[in-house]
Amino acid sequence: MITEVNKILLDSVKRLLRRGATANLQKIINKTHAADLSVLFRSITFADQLRLFDMIKDIERKGILFSELDEDSLLRLVDNLDIDDIVKILENMATDDVADLLGRLPDEKSGAILEKMKKEGSEEIEDLLRYDDDTAGGIMIPDFIALKEDLTAREAIEALQKDYIDVEMPFYLYVVDEYNNLVGVSSLRQLVVVPPDTRLRDFMATDVFSVTTNMDQEEVAKIVAKYDILAVPVVDENNQLVGIVTVDDVIDIFRAEATEDILKMAGVGEEFIETKSVMRSTRIRLPWLFACRICLSCSIYTCHYGYGREYRHTVFHDCGQRTCHRQNQHQRPVAGGAERTHCRAYPGSHIRYANRTSGTGAVQRI
DSSP states (O other), X not given: OOOHHHHHHHXXXXXXXXXXXXXHHHHHHHHSOHHHHHHHHTTSOHHHHHHHHHHOOOHHHHHHHHHHSOHXXXXXXXXXXXXXXXXHHHTTSOHHHHHHHHHTSOHHHHHHHHHHXXXXXXXXXXXXXXXXXXXXXXXXXXXXXXXXXXXXXXXXXXXHHHHOTTOSXXXXXXXXXXXXXXXXXXXXXXXXXXXXXXXXXXXXXXXXXXXXXXXXXXXXXXXXXXXXXXXXXXEOTTOBEEEEEEHHHHHHHHHHHHHHHHHHHTTOOGGGTTOOOHHHHHHHHHHHHHHHHHHHHHHHHHHHHOSSOEEEEEEOOTTSOOOEEEEEESXXXXXXXXXXXXXXXXXXXXXXXXXXXXXXXXXXXX
């Protein structure tokens, strides 16, 4: 959906593209959020998409744009970029986003990209690709803070400063035992307010909400929403901590599930989700629209020639009252295609209903 702000941005960019104002375009593109750029990309030609993409200087913003693009735009863009350039972008993205993006690419393309990536990062991504896309394992982040339960608060702070500088979700500190089993959790606030020599096991919360790697993503989202937490830890079958699912992923899940439900109600199914190609959208919807047309025709036929005969009649009362309309079903037929009954409003009179479907066209007074 294009908002008023995005419409202004689109009009400005199109105008600058026509004028060839490269300097002004670069300023706008590098100040615009990647989410807004993804909306912009849907409304311009592919040649202009490549041109604007090359103008983005920050490689991390290119990665965010990759994550925000719809599938068709992403595939076209990746097909026209050098693999080395793609790898540079992916290496600056979060591991879970890289796994999600590679899952949207053809196997041959994603395999070639994985071979080019650094071994350590590639192994993490391959681990995530082992899980189904719609499970906790498929959407989790493998970068999190896990500290041993016998560490003091001072030692934990030093570990954060040394080993966990780039962690995406630093608000929760997960506590594990010597076997890497999840045993507790602490907030960053708790860590800095307790005495420095207090061990983590003495102030951590032991009632930790966690999910398993094979849990459906919608159930994971419900847990995060129910308990109002920013992240939920993911454990394997041995209760070992393997990742976390953050609240931003939960928002994406709710949005995707709502879109999927609406499209299913419209009868176009999951394939239509995030599809922006006119031809592909038409191809997906055409069978359903054709089926709707057939059902509509059958409904009209049934209403017109269906069970019994339903008539909309013009009624003349011999009691002198003006013409009125009444619907009459399954009345006793009489000669001439008409039906006889008593006037309910005036019991002493009789009326005859003219049968419009019989083609008599006659309305008679008795």
